[in-house]
Every structure is written in structure tokens, then in C-alpha cells.
Amino acid sequence: MASVSSIQIGDHKIGNDARPIVIAEVAQAHDGSLGTAHAFIDAIADAGADAVKFQTHIAAAESTRSEPWRVKFSKQDVTRYDYWKRMEFTESQWAGLKEHANNRGLIFLSSPFSPEAVGLLHRIGVPAWKVASGEITNLPLLKLMLDTKLPVLLSSGMSTTEDLDNAVQTCRAANAQIGVFQCTTLYPCPPEKIGLNLIATLGERYHCPVGLSDHSGKIFACLAATTLGAAMLELHVTFSRQMFGPDVPASVTFPELKQLTDGAADIHKMRTAFVEKNAIAAEMATMKGIFQKSIVARHSLKKGSVLSEADLALKKAGGGLPPERLDSVVGRKLARDVEADTALADSDLS
Numbered sequence: 001m002a003s004v005s006s007i008q009i010g011d012h013k014i015g016n017d018a019r020p021i022v023i024a025e026v027a028q029a030h031d032g033s034l035g036t037a038h039a040f041i042d043a044i045a046d047a048g049a050d051a052v053k054f055q056t057h058i059a060a061a062e063s064t065r066s067e068p069w070r071v072k073f074s075k076q077d078v079t080r081y082d083y084w085k086r087m088e089f090t091e092s093q094w095a096g097l098k099e100h101a102n103n104r105g106l107i108f109l110s111s112p113f114s115p116e117a118v119g120l121l122h123r124i125g126v127p128a129w130k131v132a133s134g135e136i137t138n139l140p141l142l143k144l145m146l147d148t149k150l151p152v153l154l155s156s157g158m159s160t161t162e163d164l165d166n167a168v169q170t171c172r173a174a175n176a177q178i179g180v181f182q183c184t185t186l187y188p189c190p191p192e193k194i195g196l197n198l199i200a201t202l203g204e205r206y207h208c209p210v211g212l213s214d215h216s217g218k219i220f221a222c223l224a225a226t227t228l229g230a231a232m233l234e235l236h237v238t239f240s241r242q243m244f245g246p247d248v249p250a251s252v253t254f255p256e257l258k259q260l261t262d263g264a265a266d267i268h269k270m271r272t273a274f275v276e277k278n279a280i281a282a283e284m285a286t287m288k289g290i291f292q293k294s295i296v297a298r299h300s301l302k303k304g305s306v307l308s309e310a311d312l313a314l315k316k317a318g319g320g321l322p323p324e325r326l327d328s329v330v331g332r333k334l335a336r337d338v339e340a341d342t343a344l345a346d347s348d349l350s
Contacts, residue, residue: 006231007151007177007209009128010107012050014179015209015231019268022222022261023051023109023130023234025213029245030054032086034093041101043254044237048261051107053130053234056094056121059084061114071187073246095124109153111135118144126150133157133185136167143170151177153232155213156202157185168206179232180206183213187250194221199228215250219260226267233264294320294343295329305334312344320344 006015014021024044030037037054044052057063059081067080077083089097094110101108111132112118118141128151135141136159145152152171156164164180171178182198194216203210211232212225222233238251252260281288298313305311309330314323320343321329335350 005203005207005209007179009151012107017229017272018231020211020226020230020264021051021107021232022049022257022264023053023107023232024049024257025053025234025236025247027053027055027236027247028057028087029236029238029243029247029251030087031245032088034089034097037089037097038100039239040237041097041104041106043239044257045101045104045106047237047254047257049106049257051109052101054097054110055087055132056089056110056112056117057084057087058114058116058120059088061116071246073244091120091124094120098124098126112141112145115141115144118148122148122150128153131155131167133159133183137163139166139170142167143174146171146174146176149176151179153179153181153211155181155183155234157181157183157213157215164202168208178206179209179211181211181213181232181234184215187215187247188217189215189221189250191216191221196221196224196228199225199230203229215247217250217252219252219256219263222260223263223267226264227271229271233260235260289318290316292316292318293323294318295323295326296320296344297338297340297342299340301334301338303334303337307332307334315341315343317343321346 006013012021026040030040041052063081063084065079065081069080074083077086098108107127109126109128109130110121111130112121113135129145130153131142133155136154154167168178180202182195182202184193184195186193199210199212209231211230211234212222213234214221215236222235225233236247236251237257238248238253240253241248293314293316296313296315298311301311307330312326312329332349335348338348
């Protein structure tokens with residue numbers, strides 16, 4: 001398949017100067033509560049994002065009891081396996097979440113971490129795959145996703161260039177539509193590690209839509225990425241920075257998400273609109289007349305007066321002789337009497 005600069009996920013075109021798609025990442029912020037997961041969907045939709053993304057963990061299929069904690073945050077789970085177990089939803093519950101998201105106008109995405117999760121998500125009808133950073137080198141799992149013929153979004157948070165090359169080549173060999181995210185897997189990620197320079201680098205290397213998967217906990221990186229032409233924006237969300245969970249320091253609140261969605265839409269319009277200076281000036285002609293100044297009589301003057309600089313002032317509104325004519329008006333004679341503050345015209349001069 002020839003490389004392309006845009007892909008299609010549902011009704012959304014991604015790339016080729018389309019508005020960047022905003023993906024709000026819930027991950028495990030629901031803390032195993034189905035009700036909270038549904039609440040996230042409503043809040044994400046209300047904030048104007050385009051997609052909601054979860055993670056589908058099936059403990060027995062992806063983990064052993066010896067899996068170490070990345071950060072030991074849980075006070076109720078003895079092992080990380082126990083935590084993944086507590087994060088599980090049933091297939092019907094996942095289907096309900098997808099239906100809810102679609103009813104709110106959101107694309108429903110969830111990263112799978114096992115073949116069983118791929119099967120579950122495919123059965124409930126996900127429109128694309130988001131491959132988590134840690135699974136980029138898991139080519140057997142990637143090939144299962146590719147077998148479905150759905151678009152694939154690759155996150156590169158822990159990847160070397162070689163890792164990403166291999167994943168992209170595997171996708172291309174399967175004729176898959178692909179997108180790539182620049183990502184740095186630090187929670188939170190400091191500004192100097194965001195890697196905005198890599199958005200252009202990855203686009204040139206892979207000739208596909210490139211986005212930013214951000215873990216800074218602020219909206220600035222995604223806004224900056226939008227100005228650089230990022231086609232996709234992904235970031236973690238939380239109801240409050242006082243909430244429980246390992247991703248909270250790297251998440252934005254929903255008022256911040258709303259600022260991002262509004263800002264990204266405006267920046268996209270700024271980037272893609274063609275502005276012609278003279279055409280804009282023509283639109284501003286009436287306004288220009290209000291804001292500009294004219295040469296006016298400083299005081300009442302008689303016909304035949306030889307105008308000096310002391311006789312003249314520059315005052316609003318425009319419409320009379322413009323300020324740049326002042327030097328040429330000095331020394332001219334008045335062709336008629338004028339009152340103070342009268343804007344002068346060429347016909348007033350002899």
C-alpha cells in the first residue's frame with residue numbers, strides 16, 4: 001500500500017490539514033468503577049473532544065503475579081495483577097461503554113493488552129486500534145489487530161526508531177491505514193522531553209498522520225503541536241487533581257480539556273486560512289475611517305488665510321486630508337471660511 005498523509009476513522013478524516021482529532025484518555029482513571037467510566041464519557045463529550053480512549057486489561061491473559069509495580073500507588077491491591085483484575089469489565093459492560101460513547105458523538109477506542117482483549121474489542125466493534133507504547137514490539141499482538149483490517153494508531157513512548165520502523169513496516173505489509181504518535185512515557189513529562197521536533201521528523205519518515213500523545217498534565221504541549229500541524233492530540237483526563245490514580249499528575253481537568261478543544265479548533269483555522277492583506281484592508285475600510293485622523297482647522301479661519309502648522313491639528317475621524325499630507329498643506333491658502341475642527345479637503349485649498 002502506498003503511504004498516505006490522511007486516514008479515515010469512522011466519520012473523521014485525520015491528516016491532510018483536517019482539524020486535529022482530540023482523543024481524551026481515561027486509561028484506569030475509572031478505578032474499576034463502571035459508573036465512573038460512564039461519567040468520564042459524558043464529561044469528555046461535554047468538553048468537545050472527538051474520541052474517548054480506555055485500556056482493556058484482562059489480568060489472566062496479560063500478566064503474571066510477579067509483574068512489578070511501575071509506581072506502588074494502590075492501597076487495596078497487593079499485586080499489580082490484582083490491580084489489573086480490579087480494572088476488568090465484562091464484554092457486555094464494554095459494549096455498553098462503546099454504545100454510550102457513540103450516542104454522545106464520540107469515537108470509542110481502547111488499547112488491548114492481550115489477544116483476548118483484541119478479540120473482545122473487535123466483537124464490540126471498535127473502529128480502530130490504538131497500540132500502547134509498551135506493545136509496539138509485540139508484533140504477534142499487532143498482527144492480530146492487523147487481521148481485522150482496521151486503522152492502527154501507534155504510540156511511540158518507549159520506542160527506538162528501529163522499534164517504530166518495524167511496527168510501521170508490519171502495518172504497511174498488511175495494507176493498514178496508520179497514524180503515529182510522538183510520545184514520551186514520563187508521568188508527568190517535563191517540557192524539554194515532549195519532543196515537538198519529532199512531529200515533523202516522524203511525518204517525513206513515515207508519510208502518515210502524526211500526532212502528540214501528551215503526558216505533561218497541561219494543555220500547552222498539545223496547543224503547540226497543533227501549530228506545528230499535528231493531526232492527532234491525545235492526553236489523559238481527570239475530574240480533579242485530587243483524585244486517586246497513577247496518571248493524575250499527567251492529566252488535565254475537563255475545563256482545561258474544553259480550553260484545548262476550543263484552542264485547537266481556532267489554531268487549525270488560523271493555520272489553514274489564506275489571508276490576503278489587501279482584501280482584509282478592504283473589509284476594514286469603514287473601521288479605518290473611524291480610527292484614522294484627518295487634518296482639521298485648529299481654530300476658525302478666514303478665506304485667504306495662509307495656513308501654518310499652528311493653524312492645523314490631526315484629529316479623528318478620518319475622511320478628510322490624511323496626516324501624511326500635513327507638510328504639503330502648510331503654506332496653502334484657504335478657499336473658504338472654515339470653523340474649528342473642520343476636516344479639510346482639497347477643495348478647501350487654493
